[in-house]
Amino acid sequence: MKYQMLGDSDCPLLHVELQNNESIKIERGAMAYVSNVEIEGKMNSSKKGLGGVLGAIGRSMTSGESVFITHATGKSSDAYIGIAPSIPGKIKCLQVGGMTQYRLNTGAFLACDMSVEYMMKSQNVGKAFFGGTGGFFVMETSGEGDVLVNAFGDLLMLHVTPDRPITIDNEHVVAWDASLNYDIHIASGTFGFTTGEGLVNEFHGEGDVWIQTRNLHSLADAVSPFLPSSNN
Known part of the structure; x- marks a missing residue:
């Protein structure tokens, strides 16, 4: 994938150049602009027919993902597409292949090559219930x-x-090496009330974890008192 980051380095936009008939997968609704690119919504499943429909619905129900994913295909040798994340922040390219694979937290995926697939890996019930990852599965490339x-x-x-x-803190985890072991539990106290930390991921083994420096849920809690209520 040939790409560059445009705009503010803290809140960039991803600009991808595509050759004729070259395709990539992008997060649904992330397209900002295109030139000579065909945009098509596909079922979020590698299977075809009824199996693909059921697989896409299953992913949506268990992981919180959309039933659809967008395929962008170049229609000339100088096609390009701009991809904008839904939240303000940095964009990172993770190169996968062989034994180097990653697990992604909910909302982390932005785009990938067509040669990259991802599957939903099951968690134990405790992790799924407490983890806030959207269901009984996490995404693995x-x-x-x-x-x-x-x-x-x-x-x-x-x-x-x-x-x-x-x-x-679970809300700060973006992606981690698939080879790492991890456990999700309450930070301390009764549901974290004594420290305010809530749920945390404890990683073991050898590998890297990518984290985000801000917490979207904390921001929502901070601005909530200033938003008009239905009674106003």
Whole structure:
């Protein structure tokens, strides 16, 4: 994928150049502009027919994803598309292939090569119930190519080693090495009320975790008292 970041470095837009008949997958609703590009909504499943429909609906119900995903295909040798994340923050390219694969938190996916696929990996009931990831599954990549993820705020990488596990607030986790083990639990106190941290992910093993520097739910809580209510 040939791309560049345009605009403010803190809130960039992803500009992708496409050759004739070259396609990429992008998050539904993320297109900002196109030139000589065909945009087509596809079922969010690698299967065809009824199996594909049921698979896409299943993904939506279990993970909170859209039933559809957008395919963008170049129709000339100088086609291009602008892709805008739904939240303000950095964009990061994760290169996947072979044993290097990632798991993505809800809302992190922005775009990927057609050679990259992703599947829904099941979690145990405790992780799914407490994790806030949208259901009993998380997204795991497969194949080879580029995956673009977006964050709220900046993106930082934390390295996990066997002798130094890292605990991270679940709302700050964007993506992590698929080889890492992790456990989701309450930070402390009764549902985190004593510290205000709530749910956290504890990562073990050897690998990297990408985190976002801002928390969208915390922002919503901060501005909520200033929003007009239905009684006003």
